[in-house]
Amino acid sequence: MKFVFMEFVYAKAAIISMRFSRLSMRSKLTVTIIPPVILTLFFVGLAYNRFFSDFADVALERSYRIQCLAQADEIEKILERCRIELIFLSQNRTTIKEAKAFLERQNQTGGSIYRELAYVGLEDSRRFLIWNTGISILEIQPDQWQEIKPDPMVLFDNIRLLEPDQVYVSDICETDYPFPQNQNGNSTSSVVIRLVVPCRNENGKPKGFLSIGIDMAYLRNVLTLYNSAKSPLNAFPQSPDLRSSYLFDMQGWILFQSENMDDPLIPLSAVRIRKGVAGIVGKPGFENAFLPDDENQVYWKMVTAVRAGNHSLIRTDQKGMKPGGLGDCFSLVYAPISFKSHMGREPEIIFGLAYLDRSRLIFSEFMQPRYFFLMIMISMTIVIIVTIHILSTSVFRPSGMKKCPAFENNQSIRAEQKEAEKEKIRSGEESSVFNGRNSRAAAMGEAEVIQTGSVFVEEKAVPGRTRWRSASTGRVEGLPLGLSKRQQLIFPFILENGGITRQEYQELLGEGFPTRTAQYDLEMMVKKNYLKKRGKGQAAHYYPISG
16 A cells, blocks of 8 residues: 555656746746745744734633623722721711711712612611612601611511621612602612611620611612713723623622613613523512523533632623534623621622623734734735746846847848848749749748758958858858858857857847747757757757857
8 A cells, every 4th residue: 555655646646746847047047046935924824813813812701801800800999998886986976967977078079989878776766777869868767767678677686696887788679668759769779788787886796786778779870871971991992782780699690780871860770681591580578689590501611610609701692691612602700799797707709790791802812903904915925936936037048148249240241241132032033933042032031931051241341250250161160060151140149148048049049030040050950969958938948059
C-alpha cells in the first residue's frame, strides 16, 4: 500500500513538474511566491480572528461584570445607610414629632426612600405609625393598624431574639394603608421591605421596636438609572431598551425589573423578564413576583450560585433563562446583595441581582474590526500580487541595450533600398518575375514574409565594416560559418551582451521585418549550435555557446 501511494505521489509530482517546466521564469516566480504569501496572510488572519475573539469576549465580560457589581454595590450601600439611620433613631428615643421631621427632610432632599416609620412599644400609648406618600406625611392611629395589610404587629415574633442594635430585614410585601385614594390619584399602597431594630430602656430591657419601610420602587429606580444614558458608568452610547437588571430573593422569586427612566412611578413588575417563560406568578404578599419553573436550568444555577455568595457570568439566550445555543448568545451576569445586620456579624445575602445585555450594538461594534481587518487582508493580497508581478517583470527584463551605429545606419540604408525597389516595381522598370536577388528581397519585404536571410545590403554603406570582412570570402572574420548577412550583423552584439531575446533581435532589425524573421534567425542559429535557448515564448533567452 505504501509503495502504491508513493508511486502515485511521484506520478503527480512528475505531472506538476512537467506542467511548470513549460512556464517562463517570470511565470514560475509568480506561481511559486504568490500562493505561499496568500496562505500566510490567510493563516495570520485566522490567528488574529481567534485572538481578537478571545480578547473581545474577555473585554465584554469584564464590562458586564462591572455593570452588575456596580448596581449590587449601590443597593448594598443604600441598605447600609438605612441601617445606620434606623439605629440612630432608635438610640435617640424618637418621638412622633421627630419622626415626621425626619421623613419631611427626606422628601425635601429628594431622597424619599422611606415609605413608613413606626414605633411599636409594649405600651399602647407609645405607639405610632407614619406613612410617607411622597407629598405629605400622614399619621395612622393605632386603632387603624388592623386595617393595614400586612399587620405590622406580626414583626414582634421576629425580633424577640435580636441582639441590641441588630437589624432584622423582613420579606418584601405590598402594604395597603387605610386611606382613600387622594385627588392626585396617588396610590394608597406601597411595596416595601421593613428594617426592624429592638428598642431597650436604661436597664437594657426591651420596650418595643422601631421599623422603617424602604420603598422598593426607590431601589428599582437605582437599577433603572444604571441601565440608562444617565448611568454613572455610561462610557459609550448604549440602548437602554435592550439592557435590563432584575432583583430576586433567596427563594428564587423575581421581584422586579428595571424600567424606563422617563417613568419613575411605574408599578413594580417583572413582565418583560417573565415573557415567554413558564413559571408561577404571584407570591404571598406580592402578587407581581414571578417564580420560574425548574426547567430553567440557567436561572436556578444562578440562584444557587448567589446563595453561595458567588458572582459570575453565564452564556444564555435572549431572555436569560436557557443555555445559549448556536444562534444568538448573550451574557447573564449575577451578583449577591448582602446586608450586615450587626457590626459583630458577617453580612448575610438577602437578594440577588441579575444583569442581561441583549443589545445588538455590541455585536456590530464587535464585528466592525473583523470587517476592517478582512478589507486590510484583501488589500494587502492585491498589493503583494501587483508588486510581485512588477518586480518579476523588471528583474527578468533584459538589461539595457547598447546602441550599435552600424545597425542604425543599416536600418536607414535598408529603408532607402526598399523604397527604391518599390518605386521600380510601380514604374515597371523591373521584371515581374523578380529574378534578381535584390528585387526578390524587396518584394518579400513588401509582403512582410521573409523566410531566408539573403537580404542584400551594400557593404560600402556600412562604415567600419571593412576591417571585419575578408577580401576573399566577404565574410566577417572571427564569426561562425554559415551565418547570413543579417545574422553576421547581429551576432557580434550577442557576443558583446552575452545574450539576446527575440524582442531585442526584432528591435535591431527594425520595423520593416515581421516578428517571424527574428524568430527564424534565432532558431537557425540554435540549430547550428551557435546559440542555446532557455525559456519558452516571448520570455525565451538566447545565449552564445562558448568555444
